[in-house]
Amino acid sequence: MTANIFVIGLDADNARVLERLPDAENHTFHGLLTPDELQHGDIDIADLLDKAEQVLDAFDGPVDAIVTFWDFPAATLVPLLCELHGLPHVPLEAILKCEHKYWSRLEQRAVIDEMPHFGVVDLDDAEPRLPEDVSFPAWLKPVKSFSSELAFRVADEEEFSGAVAEIRAGVGRVGDPFEEVLGKVALPREIAEVGGAACLAEDALHGVQAAVEGYAYQGKVTVYAALDSVDYPESSSFLRHQYPSQLPEEVGQRMKDVARRVMERIGFDNGTFSVEFFCDPQSGQVCLLEINPRHSQSHAELFELVDGMANHDVMVRLGLGQPPRHRLGAGPYQIAGRWYLRRFSGDAVVKRVPTAEEISALEEKVEGVRISVSPAEGHWLSELPEQDSYSFELAQLIIGARTENEMEEKYRTCVDELHFEFGDAA
Structure with missing residues (x-):
């Protein structure tokens, strides 16, 4: 029997990743609410629940899992909907203890000192x-x-x-x-x-940023991966996320231990999570920045390139009530990164973006690279959704390589050939 898995906030990129999972032929993935419905404009929880329930009630077949890789409101909709359909899920209270930054800090303080x-x-x-x-x-x-x-x-x-x-x-x-x-x-x-x-x-925390990913299943918390988040120089905006972490092993183990203690305290179960840190590579000290009650969809292709399987697989198996699996190092590359090309010099109208033909030629020229452009011609950069307070995202580049230096060289080659133009008026 094919399992029907409803994914809250499913988009085209993540649908392609899901279809490449090892057991994809045994699953049918259905979108439930769009990213636009979840993240843009006013957020009406009752309306979103009603829309989702209408889709689920009208579905001609069993609903075998409801999952998501997005934060609020998606992460909180999952337990509410799963409860109605008798499906495995993270307790809503545990989700909220992660999502509410102040509540999260109070819970963390009960079991760790590694926090601001x-x-x-x-x-x-x-x-x-x-x-x-x-x-x-x-x-x-x-x-x-x-x-x-x-x-x-x-x-x-x-x-x-x-x-x-x-x-x-x-x-x-x-x-x-x-x-x-x-x-x-x-x-x-x-x-x-x-x-x-x-x-x-x-x-304000200091050091380099990193994160761990893990899951809880039947009361046991497992942390299985560590990644680095590298900022632009003299900025708090991300330049790239890379997997696996290049920090000393003892730093990675310390992050995993802190994350495990906190997630056990919160009562997190039957779901994926990621925990962000600031680390001092010299002293080995770590400081917890933030807890996310879901794995990172932005890391999915990095796991795929290095391990041969996206982290979405853990989400899917937990949604079905099955034990997760991971196979480290089975992919074609030793390191992978998601890079962010940004503009820091203020708002502007986008006069030109790289064409589809230019991007295709560049991806063919630089092996192990996939490029997506964020803004559209004729639009203001400020119209882009979900930007940080200090920059505008122009493009994302997924890059696989044998070494960190090789990955950096591939990024520089691509940036030199990605041609954008900006102006003050449309």
């Missing part, structure tokens, strides 16, 4: 201040947002005031529907008081 000082900034105060334990430089961010939206690194009171004003103006778009989902579980007093549209402040 943190506290809530009162957005309703006429003169908001940093929490007592937090000092400049600091990061301000909503307790729930998309990607790095409304996340600001502030060095002084002036930057703090500007960031607070922007967060105050925009926090409700995601925070208000997030609070609606929070209302579906019994909240501790500290979380009920701050709600879902609050602002978190944390000491």
